[in-house]
Amino acid sequence: MASKKQLAVGVALFLIALISNGEGIIGGREAAPHSRPYMASIQVPEGDTLKHECGGFVVADQWVMTAVHCMPNGANGRKVVLGLHSLSEAEDTKQTFDIMELHNHPNFNIENYDNDIALIKLDRPFNASTAIRAVELLRAGGTNPDTGAAVETAGWGSLDNLGSRPDKLKEVVIEVINRGKCRRTDYFGRKFTDNMICAHKVCQECVRSHRIEDSCDGDSGGPLLYNGIAVGITSNGGKKCGQIKKPGVYTIISHYTEWIDNTMGTRSAAAPQEAS
Known part of the structure; x- marks a missing residue:
């Protein structure tokens, strides 16, 4: 039989694993199919198939918002899939698009992910349905x-x-x-800027184990919503997911209203391009 000391060590290691790995987007639940019709999957070619790489969300006819760090060096053959719930199953609602234009914010900072906002112009307008529609953005x-x-x-x-x-x-x-708190040195320190929101949740049923609900790798580029309106873009969801002092960081959309309007307005009439 294991000694009391061995049992104590085992319990300690179990708790450390919980704190390190978290569970689940981390935590959360499966969404009702097509209940979030603005969601987009940015996918990268892998052989004869496509693999989910980042999230995004529909913000206007032919336009999807995401994070710069998803495609810092251009689209490079990536596709955007709308109207999906399952990544693998055939769904009549799915529509797949080429990226005609990629506009990464010119002031994106790779060191701290400041200004992590990008806009994708699809190669054609999507066919609006109950499974595909734009979400409202919070403006300045x-x-x-x-x-x-x-x-x-x-x-x-x-x-x-x-x-x-x-x-x-x-x-x-x-x-x-x-x-x-997010500006504290044991959280993000100076890397946390005025253009960011940080958020997560300690699971109330398991406070003793400190399980965290959070975004994670592959959620980047997806929306943060407040009262049904998109207020943020998942920015650092791929870093140390589910840890108490490393909550998810989200780009504040309302700080970029002028850039968004200019990009989707006057620039959308320009020749197709890939902006860095």
Whole structure:
């Protein structure tokens, strides 16, 4: 039989594993099929198939918003799939698009992911349906969620730090974290800027194990929603998922209203291009 010391060590290792790996978008649940019709999957060619790489969301006819760090060096043959719930199953609602234009924010900072916002112009307008439609964006002057506010995110990202991926869309309700806390050196320090929101949630049923609900690798580029309006873009969801002092970081969309309008307005009439 194991000694009390061995049992204590085993329990400690189990708790460390929980803190390190978390569970589930991390945590959350499977979304109802097509209940989030703005969701997009950015997929990279892999042999004769396509593999989910990043998220995105429909913001206007022919336009999808995502994060710069998903495609910092251009589209390079990637596709955008709309109207899907399952990544692998055949669904009549799915529509696949080439990327005609990629506009990465010119002030994106690879060191801290500041200004991590990008716009994709699809090669053609999508056929609107109950499974595909745009989500409203919070614009300049709008009210962003404050500390403790419940916000939502969704994606096909990793279920844990080991990289296991779901086949079907997952969603999670999390809470906005105090900005001062996110600026602490044991959180993000100076890398956390005024253009960012951080959020996660400690699972209330398992406070003792400190299990965290969070976004993770593969969720990047997806939306953060507050009262049904997109207020953020998943930015650092792939970094140390599910850890208490490394909550998800999201780009604040309302800080980029002018750039968004210019990109989808005057620039959309320009010749197709890939902007860096």
